[in-house]
Amino acid sequence: MNSAKHLLPIAIALHSATAAAADSVEEEVVVTGRAQEFYLESETRVGTKVATDIMDIPQSVQVLSAQLMRDQAARQVTDLYRAVAGVSEFSYSGVTFRGFRDDENVFYDGVRGDPYSGFGVPQLFNFERAEILKGPAGALYGGGEPGGTINYVSKKPRFEEEIEVNLTMGNYDRLGGSVDTTGGLSESVAYRFGAFYEEQDSFRNHADAANQEVAGGLLFELAENTRLTTTFDYIKQDLGGNRLRGVPVDDDGNFLVDRSYNANEKGDFQDLEALVLQATLDHQFSENLSLSATLRQLDNERDQQYHESRGWVDVNGDGEANIDDGTIKREYRKQHRENAETSLTADFVYTLDTASIGHQILFGGDYHKVDTEYDYFRARYEADGVGNLNIFELNYGETDPSTYNLRNMGSDGAKSDRYSVYLQDQMELGPRWSALVGVRHDTFEDTSKASGHHFEDSALVPRAGLVFKPMDHTALYLNYSESFNPVELYQQEDVRDVGRLDPETGNQIELGMKNEWLDGSMMTTLAVYTITKKDVTMDDGGPGDGIPALINVGKVESQGFEATLVGDLGDSWTITANYAYNDTRKVKGAEGQYLINTIIENGRFRDRFANAPRHQAGLWSRYDFPSINSSIAFGADYVSEQFSFNGQRVKPFTVFDLSWSTAWNDTLVQVNVKNLLDKEYAVSGFNERNGHFPGDPRELVVQVTQNF
DSSP states (O other), rough: OOGGGGGGHHHHHHHHHHHHHGGGGGGOOOOOOOOTTTTOOOSEEEEEESEEEEGGGGGOEEOOOHHHHHTOOOOBBGGGGGGSTTTTEETTTTEEEEEEEESEEETTTOOOOTTTTTOOBBBSTTTTEEEEESHHHHHHSSSSSHHHSEEEOOOOOOOSSSSEEEEEETTTTTTEEEEEEEESSSSSSSEEEEEEEEEESSSSSTOEEEEEEEEEEEEEEEEEEEEEEEEEEEEEEEEOOOOOOBBOOOTOBBBBSSTTOSSSSSSSSSEEEEEEEEEEEEESSHHHHHHHHEEEOOOEEEEEEEEEEEEOOSSSSSSSSGGOOOOOEEEEEEEEEEEEEEEEEEEEEEEEETTTTEEEEEEEEEEEEEEEEEEEEEEETGGOOOOOSSSSOOOTTSOOEEEEEEEEEEEEEEEEEEEEEEEEEEEOOSEEEEEEEEEEEEEHHHHTTTOOOEEEEEEEEEEEEEEEEEETEEEEEEEEEEEEEEOOOOHHHHTTTTOOOOOOEEEEEEEEEEEEEEETTTTEEEEEEEEEEEEEEEOOOOOOSOOOOOEEEEEEEEEEEEEEEEEESSSSSSEEEEEEEEEEEEEEEETTTOBTBOOOOOGGGGTBTTTTSSSSEEEEEEEEEEGEEEEEEEEEEEEEEETTTTOOEEEEEEEEEEEEEEEETTTEEEEEEESSSSOOEEEEEEEEEEEEEOOOOOOOEEEEEOOO
């Protein structure tokens, strides 16, 4: 990671050079409607890989704009989930998406390569918007869960001369700032440079966070029809007291101790450093043929040292270790991971007319390579010197990691290669009808560095959709899409002597209606869907005498309804709102078998998925007062009852937010109060020994932004 240390002086020099070039650059003026400046986005690439009007995409999509992120004082991706129908927080940056746990269907500018992979939480400083595609996306993006896909669109160099400086303050000693600037270096070269730093203590014991990011790039207009966009992103995230687990609860979901509880000691941490380099080449061969190719190189390092709860200790000597003893045993983990990832995606788009049908054909392929190194050391319980922790009378500091008997659990790592080709045709069948068909072929190869175990497989994934517009501002659509998800390498090694595990597959049928209202300033989407996930990996319950521990026999069904509304209700009133109903259940699998995400200990809820609420609703509404250059905004987030892996109840919750902003000339002052009523709640459950993940208490965020 030493190369990243040279980025800051280079970027500063780049910024200084803009002053001399600014006078010679002809400024570009972009005129947009008011709705486009706020929450409603009418076009996206996430559903087709080609810029497409949302009304013409035969699948449910959402786009979260930069203005929405700003108004909500969103700092990290977990702040965005309430705005997405069918998405709720699971743990860290992972989500439940239409009932399925997912933390890997994350893309940046349409390609793989997550610098926060693992247990880091992405910050929003470098994103201009987030795009969400609901349901399976295997025909576009390859392997993943069938719930949906999130694509973060990063900020890019621009010719517009702009400097924005931001200062942020808040409770829990929050303090931070950022600078973001764009402009032209010449008539054919533009730049962007941004730097961000923010630190904050936590309501959790021994936890704090410091986030640093330096990002930017250059845009080269190489010719009239050729453009090269290069970017870099250097990330440093230092999290004290992590990896954070939950707070112990009883079976009814009541916290047994204060939500500030943390099993970690003061010296525990999780540190991340990453460097991302990316280049995108866009070329127009002719009026009908174009190419967009993106190369993304990612390197990151992650170090963790933390204490993990492992269960109760029989302190009172009654022969049963339970809550009455009030003391947990812990293990200590020290881990180091290095990731090197390369992604290459090339998309050709060709338009033509055949008879009365217009075609927009996408033909492309991508390659994704991951090389991982992993070191793991562990000390378990008092036998290795790890002191127990009394959760009611916290006895931190009585145990010293430097004295632990650390055992080397082995150096591991893996190599993974993914190759794919795909074909898609968007067809205009007439003034009221359009269709989309697509197919993708993926080949994947995984190799364990420690054991040398190697396996490979392939998948063919289709997709089809139909759109009918009975009137100009209404679109009815029907969608069929599929997914596949390769089984993880460590699970394949469990069965290598007797075969292999097939990828888990899924398919979805979705029926929906999209409407534009109020002359296009408002959009609504209604969708009903059924997702079936097959070949789910399960424990066969065998005696271990040559019978594989895992087999493909599980089947899961997810059924639901979603409604979203976004746009302007008037010249001064903007809103985004959503509601989702989802029921995800195991429909095949023997009693007592383990199924990922399924409650396994409470027979009454045995077929319910963990952290899959039936009902969710989100609201954010802003009202402007033009006469005083101010606005007020109100938000609400509701999540119904959930259950943890062990069947412990996660109580439903509703939290409210409030915001006020006012502007003088080019200075904006914004005050956000999150969790206005200081609601004590859990966002999700984990297991009995680690408890539930507590939601943040009341939080005050004050931002001062100056534009030049």
